[in-house]
Amino acid sequence: MAVFARTGFKESINISLFALAVSDFGSCVTLIWSNISLNPLFQQLNLSFDPLGLQYIVSAWPHVAFTKITTLITAFITFERYLCVSKPLKVKSILTRTRVICYLIFSYLLIIALMVVLFHANRLGYTFYPEANKTLLGYVYTEHRGTIENVVVFPFFNLLMSCGAFVFIIVCTILLILKLRQSAKWRLKVTSKGALKSETTKEDGGMAATKEQKISRMIATLSTLFIICFVPTVATQLAMWMDKRMAIDGQFSNMVVFLAYFTFTWESFNSAINIVVYYRNSSNYKTVFDQIIFRRSKKQ
16 A cells, blocks of 8 residues: 555556555454454454454455455456556547546445444344354344345345356456457567568557556456455355355354455455565565665665
């Protein structure tokens, strides 16, 4: 986030990547409490709350919210980059800086609004735990939980934002890769025929084209990693949609918990690995990143 802020927001792609970095950061940070609460030694302490119930509200659901934001932004970035390659002369008029900012803000506000609705039915409260023989602060839900989850969770979170956006990202990534290959073949063909005779054109246009190609390859890499890491998430959510017994308090609750943290691992890996993709594919990002790290290390 600091690198993108230092780079500036003149280009819309930097704004989108900054918003993606914020959601990636939130996706990783929210899992810290999950890692603590799942520790058997921590669970054996004489606590005044249920570790698993508490982390379900303050860690698991917030993590899911940030991953949905990541999904929406990744879909938008992939689509934006495809337009840059397929319609380079029209993309700036189609996706203006204002429209990009509005979409990113809308993505955050939409997920926040859906989370407010979810937390209306799923909340923290005191309840009696027979196995501990005492009342603890933990996860409780209202009588409207089933209706809200059937209206909000499965249609929006699972089908539209996970499965729908996942398919959209796959399609845009495939089209982007095909366009990049087509563009590369065209440039080789034009260069071999000696069409670029002007040295000025080679330097100015060539550098701009190379920069756009590098950005497009970076976005293609980001979206490909996203697809790989989110396959378990989409498969799990489809299974939960088809079989109602797969719920946190259903017949297969243990399997749901296992699959949830298995998918969380892949999702957090996707969020953490993006910084490596930026560093390896963007010379500007690498330069600013090194400047920030070296300056901080010198101060220390």
